[in-house]
Amino acid sequence: MVNIMTSLSVTEKEQSVWNILESVADPEIPVLSIVDLGIAREVNFARNGDLEVVISPTYSGCPAMDMISDEVKGALHKNGYQSASVKLSLSPAWTTDWMSEEGKNKLASYGIAPPEKITSNKRVLFGGQKQVSCPRCGSENSEQISEFGSTPCKALYRCKDCLEPFDYFKCI
Amino acid sequence: MSSMTQKEALTAYATQIADSSLFMGHRMSEWVFKAPTLETEIALMNCALDLIGQSRSFYTYAGEAEGKGRSEDDIAYLRGQTEYRNPLISELPRGDWGYTIVKSYYYSVFAKLFFKALTLSSDKQLAAIAERSLKEVTYHVRYTGEWLLRLGDGTQESKKRTQKSVDELWDYVGEMFIMSEAETQLLQDNISTDIAALRGAWDQEVEALLQQATLDVPTGTWTHEGGKTGKMHTEHFEYILAEHQYLQNRYSGCEW
Numbered sequence: 001m002v003n004i005m006t007s008l009s010v011t012e013k014e015q016s017v018w019n020i021l022e023s024v025a026d027p028e029i030p031v032l033s034i035v036d037l038g039i040a041r042e043v044n045f046a047r048n049g050d051l052e053v054v055i056s057p058t059y060s061g062c063p064a065m066d067m068i069s070d071e072v073k074g075a076l077h078k079n080g081y082q083s084a085s086v087k088l089s090l091s092p093a094w095t096t097d098w099m100s101e102e103g104k105n106k107l108a109s110y111g112i113a114p115p116e117k118i119t120s121n122k123r124v125l126f127g128g129q130k131q132v133s134c135p136r137c138g139s140e141n142s143e144q145i146s147e148f149g150s151t152p153c154k155a156l157y158r159c160k161d162c163l164e165p166f167d168y169f170k171c172i
Numbered sequence: 173m174s175s176m177t178q179k180e181a182l183t184a185y186a187t188q189i190a191d192s193s194l195f196m197g198h199r200m201s202e203w204v205f206k207a208p209t210l211e212t213e214i215a216l217m218n219c220a221l222d223l224i225g226q227s228r229s230f231y232t233y234a235g236e237a238e239g240k241g242r243s244e245d246d247i248a249y250l251r252g253q254t255e256y257r258n259p260l261i262s263e264l265p266r267g268d269w270g271y272t273i274v275k276s277y278y279y280s281v282f283a284k285l286f287f288k289a290l291t292l293s294s295d296k297q298l299a300a301i302a303e304r305s306l307k308e309v310t311y312h313v314r315y316t317g318e319w320l321l322r323l324g325d326g327t328q329e330s331k332k333r334t335q336k337s338v339d340e341l342w343d344y345v346g347e348m349f350i351m352s353e354a355e356t357q358l359l360q361d362n363i364s365t366d367i368a369a370l371r372g373a374w375d376q377e378v379e380a381l382l383q384q385a386t387l388d389v390p391t392g393t394w395t396h397e398g399g400k401t402g403k404m405h406t407e408h409f410e411y412i413l414a415e416h417q418y419l420q421n422r423y424s425g426c427e428w
Contacts, residue, residue, distance in 0.1 A: 057225075057304070059221070059222055059225060059308060060222055060225030060226045060228070060229060060301075060304055060305060060308060061220075061221035061222050061223070061224050061225025061226070061228070062221075062225065063221070089300075090229065090297075090300035090301055090303065090304045091296075091299065091300030091303050091304070092303070093300075093303045093304045093306075093307055094304075145211060146211035146212075146214065146215055147215055147311070147314070147315050147318075148211070148214050148215035148217075148218040148219075148315070149214065150214070151218075152218045152221055152222065156211060156214075172307050172311070
């Protein structure tokens with residue numbers, strides 16, 4: 001990698017872009033940044049200094065994607081990257097494994113049960129249900145109400161101890 | 173033998189995949205405000221969103237492959253009836269709840285096998301969209317499969333109606349596995365996949381679930397066809413197309 005124009009090294013510049021991306025919230029789960037969610041994938045500087053940010057959609061039809069793309073451009077623009085471009089990447093496909101630990105903690109305190117750690121665990125096809133802890137009282141005594149919730153990335157659960165319904169960020 | 177250039181074949185191929193997802197998604201979205209429970213409605217809308225999202229990716233790519241500057245919307249909205257190349261099963265009306273579940277299950281099992289194979293395509297963008305879509309349709313198979321179990325092994329009424337849908341829709345299954353002209357042409361370069369070869373795996377998976385749901389497995393091998401060639405869509409197609417194209421017909425060029 002080469003140094004370009006400014007006194008900052010490329011890694012420092014990249015880090016500053018990551019910091020900007022940290023400020024872009026997911027429109028549907030505003031406590032999470034797109035970095036927490038693992039939606040922001042890459043920060044690339046071309047030789048001529050042009051910046052490209054690569055983002056990965058959670059679901060094909062996720063209606064938030066266009067908005068996220070606009071907000072990334074807006075945030076970069078405000079911070080001096082007028083010509084930054086945003087690229088959509090489909091492969092490798094987004095997985096909940098890319099969500100940061102900090103992101104999972106934020107989700108839980110927001111009232112949404114975070115995805116379980118190991119994706120290979122998802123094959124609970126017609127058999128027993130996966131144990132999901134209630135984000136309010138912590139009980140594991142919960143049941144699934146529906147495979148799908150308020151957004152494509154969530155499922156609906158209910159806690160059988162505190163009786164509160166809650167969203168579970170499903171594991172894919 | 174073929175009159176298509178490679179570019180035309182790729183455009184046609186991406187478009188036909190998009191057409192299938194689009195009308196499956198459109199039919200599902202018709203359940204909004206009409207599903208049996210709030211949760212089932214939300215679930216179907218989620219699936220519909222996935223399907224329409226998939227079609228957007230494939231239409232966009234079709235436009236890029238063609239290189240004439242057509243956008244996803246241009247291809248999705250501005251074509252005549254015979255230019256749509258979805259298999260007939262995807263345009264059939266939503267019917268009752270059992271009919272929708274069986275239709276979506278048949279299609280989703282096909283889509284799962286198809287996208288899995290397409291992830292190995294030599295065309296990187298097709299493989300990437302397939303990888304994204306595969307995760308989604310795998311979920312759809314699970315959701316509709318669970319409902320099929322409940323309906324088949326449910327009440328007398330649910331079993332009767334579901335069996336009727338299982339039998340009726342069986343006659344639309346074969347067309348999903350018929351190779352289109354573009355599909356056949358692109359097979360040489362490993363861009364498309366041999367869908368005819370997926371039928372065995374489909375039969376195995378679907379038969380196992382139907383048996384578990386205590387439903388009779390149909391044995392017919394005849395199939396309706398005409399959607400994938402565009403030559404003979406069903407009588408339902410013009411209606412869905414009229415609704416689909418209404419805004420563009422009424423307010424030409426309007427954007428969201």
